[in-house]
Amino acid sequence: MRAAVRTGTTEGRQMGGIREIAIAGAGMAGLHAAESLREAGFEGRVTMIGDEGHRPYSRPPLSKEFLTGKGAPASVELRDDAAFEALDLDLRLGRRAQRLRPAERAIELDDGSAVAADGVVVATGARARRPDTALDGVHVLRSVEDAEAVHEAFKTEERVVVVGAGFIGAEVASSARSAGLEVTLLEAAPTPLTRVIDPRVGGVFTELHRDNGVDLRLGVGVTGFEGRGRVERVRLSDGDTLDASLVVAGLGALPNTEWLEGSGVGLAEGTGGVLCDEYCRTAVPGVYAAGDIAAWPHPRYGGLMRLEHWTNAGEQADTAVRNLLAGDGAGTPYTPVPYFWSDQYGMKIQLLGQAAPADTAEIVHGSAEDRKFVAFLGRDGMLVGVLGLRSTPKVMRYRRLLSERTTWEGALAEVNPRS
Ligand SMILES: Cc1cc2nc3c(=O)[nH]c(=O)nc-3n(C[C@H](O)[C@H](O)[C@H](O)COP(=O)(O)OP(=O)(O)OC[C@H]3O[C@@H](n4cnc5c(N)ncnc54)[C@H](O)[C@@H]3O)c2cc1C
Structure with missing residues (x-):
């Protein structure tokens, strides 16, 4: 855990003329932004706005150990009370940033109030892409509430249909097997993880699922969900139909950029996130972005990169904050070696x-x-x-x-x- 202790006078040290900083998003990137500000000695007001109603917590366990046991789910706490309180944040949890108003140096919240800020860290992350159905029993997995619902369902259901064999779908399949459920895993591509890995290597993951008793169906998409109120069947692109009262969809994530519309912050074509330069700066002065939402040019890989990786959220927020405090024209380009892990079986x-x-x-x-x-x-x-x-x-x-x-x-x- 990182030290989170403020130093210096109680006057509130300002840096580069910045007195108030707002962090939109209370996830891993938001937490690191707050910690980096205090570690850098920033003593002005830091407001953290998070729509989830929780302090920042850890998402990676949600598809792994959080789901596997029949008992209480594993903890997802990132910092204890003392470490979090030492950050001395103006915390606005359960509140959504509705609009960024650069001319007024303010963020408008969904309760009509406004947060003043000379500097902004955009860390609103991404949300799970939802399948096109309102039927009960069809879940996605992004928040702790999503995971609690799936964990509860694992206790009573005997089988689950998982849609999408990307990392989240694959981990859910693995956790469901650990919890004793029968699993059908559907993937439209020819191998699991095809979006990221050469199918020749991806083939090993096909065997991994099958050897662990998963009914993995490749090259098969979902054409619809059927049921009255609750899901009863999943229709497949190969004409087959599966009986299912529990479905978990791992269909990827969409960056939460809507609140930035009209602010002047640009969006990245293709990756869909907030467009940044190599210093994590957006097109609006004083507004930086980090984590799942940020797309930036990584000189080593060409083109724009947007990562949905735990480690990146922290590292990018650290760099964004250092650069924000350094002011325009100073700072360090963000050139990490990306890192991702997954636990399966x-x-x-x-x-x-x-x-x-x-x-x-x-x-x-x-x-x-x-x-x-x-x-x-x-x-x-x-x-x-x-x-x-x-x-x-x-x-x-x-x-x-x-x-x-x-x-x-x-x-x-x-x-x-x-x-
Ligand atoms: C189930 C699961 C398992 C994962 N496992 C791994 C893994 O094994 N390894 C790995 O490297 N990565 C993993 N990841 C990815 C990793 O968790 C993310 O990359 C990381 O959480 C990104 O952090 P973030 O702070 O950028 O965004 P988020 O975690 O999405 O946090 C953003 C926060 O901002 C909030 N928000 C959104 N819009 C607004 C708004 N307008 N106003 C206020 N608040 C808002 C969101 O609700 C959220 O609380 C996993 C993700 C999930 C969902």
């Missing part, structure tokens, strides 16, 4: 860097058959990613190659097959 999957289906993939340690490997991912002659299954120390060792920009050949030359 007791195995850790890790991805450093970036992965796209078209990347070259080569296993450099272990093997897919042993379900223990490290694979290099290459693009245009460069190493762009390192993917590992049950290989944490080895994956982390190659982080340096990604931060130093290493050619594909150079990366292969660094591999010691006996290590």
Whole structure:
């Protein structure tokens, strides 16, 4: 845990003429923004606006250990009371930022009040894409309430249909098996995780699900949900129909940008997030963005990058805040080595860097058959990613190659097959 203690005078040290900072969004990025402000010695007012009614909490367990047990769900607390209170925030929980009004240096909230701010950190994250149905029994998984509902349903239902074999869908399938449910996992693509991983490597995850008793159906989409009030059947694109009274959809996430409409903050084409420059600055002076919502040009990967990764939310918020306090024209470009992990069937999957289906993939340690490997991912002659299954120390060792920009050949030359 990071220290969260204020230092200095009680006068309220201002930095770069900034007296009041508003953080919109009380998630991981919002929390890190608050902590970084205080660690940097900012003693002005910090207002945190969060529509969920909870202090920032940890989402990754929601699809993992939170769901698996029959007893009380695992804790998702990120900071204890003392650490959180030491941040001395003007907390507006259960309140939505409705509109950013740069000319008035204010954020309008959904209760009609306004929060004054010379600086703003946009950290409103993303929400789960919902399937097109209002039937009960069809769930998504983003918030702690979503997870509580799924956890409760796992206690009484015998089977679940999971739609989408991306990371969240795959983790829900794994957790449901641990909780003793029968699982049908539907994926429109030819392998799980196809959005991120070469199908030749993704194939190992197909076997992982099947060996764990999941009825994995690939190349199959959902054409509709049927039932009276509550879901009873799922119609599939191959003409089949599944009986189902519990469905969990993992259909990806949509950035929460609506409240920024008309503010002058630009949106990124393609990735759909808030458009930032390499300093996490939006088009509006004094307004920075971080976390799942932010899209920015990462010089090492070309084009815009928007990550839905836990580690990124914290790291990007730290950089955004440092740059906000440094003022326009100063600061540090944000050039992280992206990092993502997933836990499925007791195995850790890790991805450093970036992965796209078209990347070259080569296993450099272990093997897919042993379900223990490290694979290099290459693009245009460069190493762009390192993917590992049950290989944490080895994956982390190659982080340096990604931060130093290493050619594909150079990366292969660094591999010691006996290590
Ligand atoms: C179930 C699940 C499992 C995950 N597992 C992993 C994992 O294993 N590994 C990994 O790397 N990543 C994982 N992630 C992703 C990770 O949790 C996210 O990348 C991270 O939470 C992003 O943090 P954030 O603060 O940017 O956004 P969020 O966590 O989305 O927080 C944004 C907050 O702002 C609120 N908000 C939205 N609009 C407004 C508004 N207008 N006004 C006020 N508040 C608003 C939202 O309700 C939310 O509370 C997982 C995500 C989920 C949902």
